[in-house]
Amino acid sequence: MAAHKRSKPPQPGLLPTSRANHRPVCWPLPLPVRSALAALTCVILIISQPVSATNQHRTPASAADKSTAPFQWPAGKTAAVSLAYDDALPSQLDIALPQLNKAGLKASFYLPLAAPTLSSRLADWRAAAAAGHELGNHSLFHQCSRAKPGRSWVSPQRDLDTISASKLVDEIRLGNAFLQAIDGKTLRTYTAPCTDQLAQGEPYLPLLQQDFVAMKTLTGGVVSNMQQLDPYQVPVITPHDVSGAELIALVQQAGASGGMVNFTFHGVGGDHLSISAQAHQQLVDYLAANPQYWTAPFVELMQHVKQQQAAAGQPANKHTR
Numbered sequence: 001m002a003a004h005k006r007s008k009p010p011q012p013g014l015l016p017t018s019r020a021n022h023r024p025v026c027w028p029l030p031l032p033v034r035s036a037l038a039a040l041t042c043v044i045l046i047i048s049q050p051v052s053a054t055n056q057h058r059t060p061a062s063a064a065d066k067s068t069a070p071f072q073w074p075a076g077k078t079a080a081v082s083l084a085y086d087d088a089l090p091s092q093l094d095i096a097l098p099q100l101n102k103a104g105l106k107a108s109f110y111l112p113l114a115a116p117t118l119s120s121r122l123a124d125w126r127a128a129a130a131a132g133h134e135l136g137n138h139s140l141f142h143q144c145s146r147a148k149p150g151r152s153w154v155s156p157q158r159d160l161d162t163i164s165a166s167k168l169v170d171e172i173r174l175g176n177a178f179l180q181a182i183d184g185k186t187l188r189t190y191t192a193p194c195t196d197q198l199a200q201g202e203p204y205l206p207l208l209q210q211d212f213v214a215m216k217t218l219t220g221g222v223v224s225n226m227q228q229l230d231p232y233q234v235p236v237i238t239p240h241d242v243s244g245a246e247l248i249a250l251v252q253q254a255g256a257s258g259g260m261v262n263f264t265f266h267g268v269g270g271d272h273l274s275i276s277a278q279a280h281q282q283l284v285d286y287l288a289a290n291p292q293y294w295t296a297p298f299v300e301l302m303q304h305v306k307q308q309q310a311a312a313g314q315p316a317n318k319h320t321r
């Protein structure tokens with residue numbers, strides 16, 4: 001599918017991957033389209049080398065200052081792992097969540113609040129939050145740009161090219177209120193649907209920085225330089241059709257650099273852009289057996305990252321969340 005073959009220019013500070021640079025093209029794909037996507041395009045996004053995510057807006061001087069400051073994970077931890085699941089898919093509740101809970105690992109679930117499971121399985125999402133998982137914001141309607149190649153699945157009323165940034169921001173803030181009604185929390189993070197950054201041609205993500213602890217907005221690789229990571233431009237890896245060993249290798253890559261790996265999964269043992277239940281279980285087992293990797297909700301990881309960045313000198317942003 002064109003959507004999956006489409007590549008974008010590498011972001012500054014992010015090495016291009018030889019195994020694809022897919023955007024999380026996801027819900028709400030109709031099933032036949034999902035199947036076609038799986039059959040045609042399930043080349044997986046894995047990045048083979050550590051990379052740094054740099055703040056494109058920071059001056060060279062401040063970046064240099066921060067890169068020399070020490071960064072420390074909490075005692076006993078050598079690297080961080082964010083397990084995240086986009087689109088509120090049934091297989092996440094049925095397969096991924098029980099595996100995580102059995103292992104005692106905490107993750108982040110990014111919910112498009114109009115997704116069917118929000119009404120059909122609200123109690124399950126509430127239970128996930130009560131168990132310590134983050135319910136992240138993934139917008140109300142998962143709007144993406146319909147004009148991009150392979151985006152015919154985007155319905156006209158959910159076309160990001162026709163929605164103003166101010167209207168989208170209003171919706172996403174309403175999403176935070178909706179999520180607070182479910183979990184009682186006021187701090188959370190955001191993942192941009194399709195990693196699209198423009199609403200009706202206007203950058204909308206900067207308008208939301210005060211509303212979130214951090215944002216996942218790019219496809220990329222393992223983050224190796226934590227002091228230079230922009231909390232509002234965090235890259236994610238979106239694996240599908242990969243083995244547990246390949247996932248574990250990415251964790252070890254983060255461990256080698258003392259950085260973090262941000263997994264954004266979709267289906268687990270079902271649904272679209274999926275990995276197998278076995279591969280997921282392998283990763284979960286590995287993380288449970290290796291507590292030197294700090295596996296925690298993204299909101300918790302990024303609060304620590306921002307504290308460390310602030311302690312090192314110039315904070316990466318002016319916001320206090």
Ligand SMILES: [Zn+2]
Pocket residue numbers: 024025026027086087138142193194
């Ligand atoms: Zn999504």
